[in-house]
Amino acid sequence: MTLRVRYYGHVGQLSGYGRAASEMCMALLAAGVQLEIRPLGWAPAEQAEVALEKYSALHACLRNEHDLTEPDVAIVHTLPMDCSRVINVELARDGADPDVPWVAYTTWEASSPVPDEMLESLDDLEQVWVPSSSTARSFRRGSGHESRVPVLAMPHAFDP
DSSP, X not given: OOOEEEEEEOTTOSSHHHHHHHHHHHHHHHTTOEEEEEESSOSSHHHHHHTOGGGGGGGGGBOOXXXXXXXXXXXXXXXXXXXXXHHHHHHHHHOOOTTSOEEEEOOOOSSSOOOHHHHHHTTTSSEEEESXXXXXXXXXXXXXXXXXXXXXXXXOOOOO
16 A cells, blocks of 8 residues: 655745755655645645756646645645644645644754744644754753654755
């Protein structure tokens, strides 16, 4: 059985998040995942194709809301405080099954624990993935309480 993943991220953008998103999606494809990509920050999926020259394999995975199937898991890859907003907007727009597990892939670029408000905004997720073990420690302990959601270190995928 092939894992079906719907991925919400900054695929096709020229930012750090954009490159990380495109590389993560390439790794998911290489692992044999059936992938649907919903680019964040672009209107129709066709606009992201222009910025995906290096990632031509991702073109076939770009989806508009009327082209979606039911995933086994949904991944949202964006800033920590933006994850729950994206999930709520996409659930309403895409008509996704609210019982599909959601995973956040995000980061915290400081050595201090993440603010409790940030941890609380991620409470409804199944897991939180971050790119390093030090970031995972920051997410697990928070400023005043521990994360209620499992936090796993998942290094950035990239082709050196």
